[in-house]
Amino acid sequence: GSIGSLTVTADSAKHISSEAIVLSKKPFTSKDSSTYELNFMQAKPVRGFYKIIISAKPSKEDKKLLGLTGAEVEVKVTTQVSIENVEIGVADKDQTTAARTTKVQYPGKASTVFEADYHQKIIVKFQLKDKADGTKMSAHQTFLKLTNQKTNQEIIFVADAASNKFDLDIGSSAGQFGHLSGKYSMELIIGDAVIENPFSWALGEVNLNFPEGQTPKDKGLDRYAKKPEIKHLFREPEKRPAAVVSTVFTFLVLAPVLILVLLWMKIGVNVSNFPMSLSAVGFHLCLAAIFGLYYLYWVELNMFQTVRYLGLLALPTFIFGNRLLSGIASKRKGEKKV
């Protein structure tokens, strides 16, 4: 049901971080039966978070109503920030201030490209001002972001909060850059919960030079990528001599046979003593068969078949040969006797 009209008062409004009390016992104005308004900004509060403690008093005392005092409401007062006196400079590592600094105005960009070496440092100075009352202010986020223009890698540095100054030692932070020399674009990121206009401002470009030799280590094989194809390289067959060489030597090899035949013809050769016995014929046939088997082995048989046939042929060859030779021996002995 309706509670009737109430007198609502802001007992106090306290700035959370500075603990300053901005308001005390300020009444709310009633808009309609259940809405009450307070113009907080009239008190010109400084930026930040405030805790407002509210109490309400009903026109008629009512013991049933609870929660009439000590209600807390959090309010945020925002402001716009302006950045001034921005200076960028390159100095040697041991110096504290840069010899020459370039002033840049927001939202412009430095006209020249800065050059920095690994034994130098980059100094960026700036000042943040509250646009509402012109006082100096600090922001939660004061970052300097350098982006490698080729690889799009981003390296972010944090400013010194008290002095609002960046002191970038190139040599010692080389690892973060992956030792990649080249052009980097510089951006200043300013942000805070109470800032209405946070920004990421491109200040300028800097050319960083890292010592040679520290090449960035190879990323290594991406384990999720397709691996390179491998085609096996078959061993090249050995080179063979020209066909002519083989032909010539083949005929050369046949020459001794020719010489044998010719010389035999010269001295007169015969086989008149051929005994015409089974053993003689058998022996010579078996011997020829063995050599024929070798020829077949060369042309189409394999080792196992050859050895088997050889085994078969060996026995008769031996028996015939033995009988033939003993026959010849006994014949010779007989002739001698006579």
Add this chain to the structure above:
Amino acid sequence: MLRFSLFIAICVCSVLANKRTLVLVDNWSIRETHSVFFRTLRDRGFELTFKTADDSSLALVKYGEFLYDNLILFSPSVEEFGGSLDVAAITNFIDGGGNVLVAASSDIGDPIRELATECGVEFDYEKTAVIDHLNYDIKDQGKHTMIIADSKNLLDAPLIVGSKNINPLLYRGVGMVADPENPLVLSVLHASSTAYSFSPDKAIDDYPHAVGKNTLLVAALQARNNARVVFLGSLDFFSDEFFTFSVQSGMSNKQFPKSGNEDLALSLTQWVFKEKGVLRVGAVKHNKQGEKEPPQAYTVFDMVDYSIEIEELKDGKWKPFSGQDVQLEFVRIDPFVRTTLKNSNGKFHITFKLPDVYGVYKFQVDYNRVGYTHLYSTTQVSVRPLQHTQYERFIYSAYPYYTSAFSMMVGVCVFSLVFLHFKEEPKEKKE
């Protein structure tokens, strides 16, 4: 009757295989604030068991078997798990193949941070948040911690994140960093370059835990046993509120009627609970070209046919896999041959020539791609050198040797005839 009910029970068990899920919450109100998320999980067949994180009856293992297949940890602020559960038990669960979905928040407690460190992901300390002064939502409560993550910051992996063409995502919670050297952790969603992870109430005096694009909002890990773990720093990401909120940046006027949270949550849960991106191997066949059965041993220089069937789980059914980059390696300690297999409707095949080196080889298919389970199939075969009859029989350069051998044989035959049976002419009488 008994047999019938037993049959039904077995059917139910097999259907629910993979779907038994334990959900741990900080307090029971999460069941209501995240009701849409849980309802969609139930609609997909998951059997959800809700328990508070410090319940003294918590157990993942009973009599040596896991009671659940999946674990959802929506209990960021737990200080100590109850029952037999602790970080070691959860890592044991992951080692046993269980999948875990972990959501944290700015009230993160030590156990969740420890679990994440075990998996290669580092959460920031408690009471910190991901702050982005240039990408916060207009509904933010003042500290710029309710941030908008653009869908272009998602990983290029449609299996894990679904379509990248979704509305921007709302996020409020703690940030993570992943070790860049860890090859198994995937940065699924990272924050914009202007974001950072720090305590919103303290001035920055130290280098923040995470700055810019290194700040991970969603990280995923697929362990070597294919168990999947997903970490999100924002429990609110899954809440009904965030699913239905409109997205409007405090800095620009672009407005989206609904956040992309529900779409991303659907894709992530499909991936982490093994509904998507799961492969399996069917039949593996190999034989000499032209034959049906594999021989006892292959010979060098043989032409070999190899085929493998790979299937992918799609909508609960196994369908032929449509990948085009599956490779076969023929390995004897080091790979001698590596070729891409041709895909004919799930049957991957290739014909190739065996190397001229003999030995014991393996047909190895090792398929590792983002979002898919690791597929590994190996078949061992022997490759023998040429038989003595498989060399060239008639080499022209050897003809001198052939002729010398055969001429020697002929010579022996003829000579033996002549030598044995030669009849000397009787000597002429000398006058």
